Amino acid sequence: MKKIERIGVLTSGGDSPGMNAAIRAVVRAGIHNGLEVFGIHQGYKGMIDNEIHRLKSRDVANILHRGGTFLKTARSSRFRTEEGRKQAYLNLKKHNIDALIIIGGDGSFRGADFFSQEYDIPVIGIPGTIDNDMYGTDYCIGYDTALNTVVDAVDKIRDTAGAHNRLFFIEVMGRDSGFLALRSGIATGAEAVLIPEAETHIDELKKYLNEDYSRKKSSGIIIVAEGDDAGGAYKIAELVKKDYKHYDDIRVTVLGHVQRGGSPSAFDRNLASYLGIHAVKGLLEGKTNVMVGIIHKTPAYTPIEQSTKHNKRVNPDLLNCITVLNAYENNLDFNL
Numbered sequence: 385m386k387k388i389e390r391i392g393v394l395t396s397g398g399d400s401p402g403m404n405a406a407i408r409a410v411v412r413a414g415i416h417n418g419l420e421v422f423g424i425h426q427g428y429k430g431m432i433d434n435e436i437h438r439l440k441s442r443d444v445a446n447i448l449h450r451g452g453t454f455l456k457t458a459r460s461s462r463f464r465t466e467e468g469r470k471q472a473y474l475n476l477k478k479h480n481i482d483a484l485i486i487i488g489g490d491g492s493f494r495g496a497d498f499f500s501q502e503y504d505i506p507v508i509g510i511p512g513t514i515d516n517d518m519y520g521t522d523y524c525i526g527y528d529t530a531l532n533t534v535v536d537a538v539d540k541i542r543d544t545a546g547a548h549n550r551l552f553f554i555e556v557m558g559r560d561s562g563f564l565a566l567r568s569g570i571a572t573g574a575e576a577v578l579i580p581e582a583e584t585h586i587d588e589l590k591k592y593l594n595e596d597y598s599r600k601k602s603s604g605i606i607i608v609a610e611g612d613d614a615g616g617a618y619k620i621a622e623l624v625k626k627d628y629k630h631y632d633d634i635r636v637t638v639l640g641h642v643q644r645g646g647s648p649s650a651f652d653r654n655l656a657s658y659l660g661i662h663a664v665k666g667l668l669e670g671k672t673n674v675m676v677g678i679i680h681k682t683p684a685y686t687p688i689e690q691s692t693k694h695n696k697r698v699n700p701d702l703l704n705c706i707t708v709l710n711a712y713e714n715n716l717d718f719n720l
């Protein structure tokens with residue numbers, strides 16, 4: 385195997401808070417190990433357009449605490465074509481780049497896997513997504529920050545919900561996974577959480593709100609994962625509204641992209657720094673086509689193919705927590 389001397393780093397797909405901290409760690413760990421590090425701007429798009437620049441230690445000063453990604457991110461349809469990937473490869477060769485570190489989610493990793501096999505370039509992925517849905521890591525960069533953003537927003541909505549006797553349906557991100565919804569639901573004392581991993585029964589939800597729950601409370605929060613099988617928050621609220629008489633009002637809030645931004649939490653900064661260092665370490669040890677994650681506080685390398693194909697599952701016990709934490713004397717055991 386060719387000795388690795390020059391590596392490229394890029395952020396791709398959806399951004400997440402902590403990506404900057406990961407870039408910084410890759411650059412500094414590269415320098416620490418005697419490597420030259422190149423920043424590739426705007427993900428695969430920049431690789432095709434040759435937006436590639438050397439990064440020195442000072443270039444990544446003062447970014448640790450910033451959300452977004454200073455390398456910018458993008459989605460590239462050209463990278464899905466043979467021609468686009470060939471151009472990307474030629475640009476890497478121009479800079480004598482021997483290996484790549486890709487910070488992103490499963491789409492970015494699929495592209496990386498493909499490219500690496502096509503052109504025999506070692507690649508290591510660092511999971512950066514607020515959805516937390518990558519198999520092979522307990523946590524993805526950005527999830528903890530997004531979770532805290534959701535909790536902060538829901539707490540505020542709870543105040544106004546209580547003041548007006550309102551029921552709120554709050555939609556949170558996560559694509560087809562319910563990690564953000566479930567954890568934020570537990571952390572905010574939501575009355576119910578609807579996630580794609582568990583079938584949503586609208587009739588049960590209505591029954592719960594009408595017959596049992598409404599006897600004890602005058603306001604409520606239902607967290608809806610954006611990928612829920614019954615639809616988004618607007619659709620579910622409409623379905624419930626028809627037969628629901630106990631609240632003065634039913635309102636919907638879609639939290640949207642506020643969940644992607646903000647200064648990364650201390651947890652995400654630590655995670656990103658740790659994974660950045662271990663991504664460089666992995667490359668130098670000859671690892672390729674793997675994602676570096678953290679499992680039980682230990683760095684773990686999982687083949688990229690597995691990290692994207694095996695759906696990480698939410699712990700069903702956490703769903704049960706929502707039911708238990710909403711228990712009242714003599715209430716029924718609803719399964720929403």
Ligand code: ADP
Nearest residue numbers: 397398459460463464488489490491492494495
């Ligand atoms: P995320 O990493 O957030 O899941 P996307 O799914 O949008 O983001 O993927 C990011 C980029 O990765 C895409 O715009 C595309 O350039 C590249 N990509 C994804 N899947 C493939 C693939 N099968 N082949 C080549 N490139 C891909």
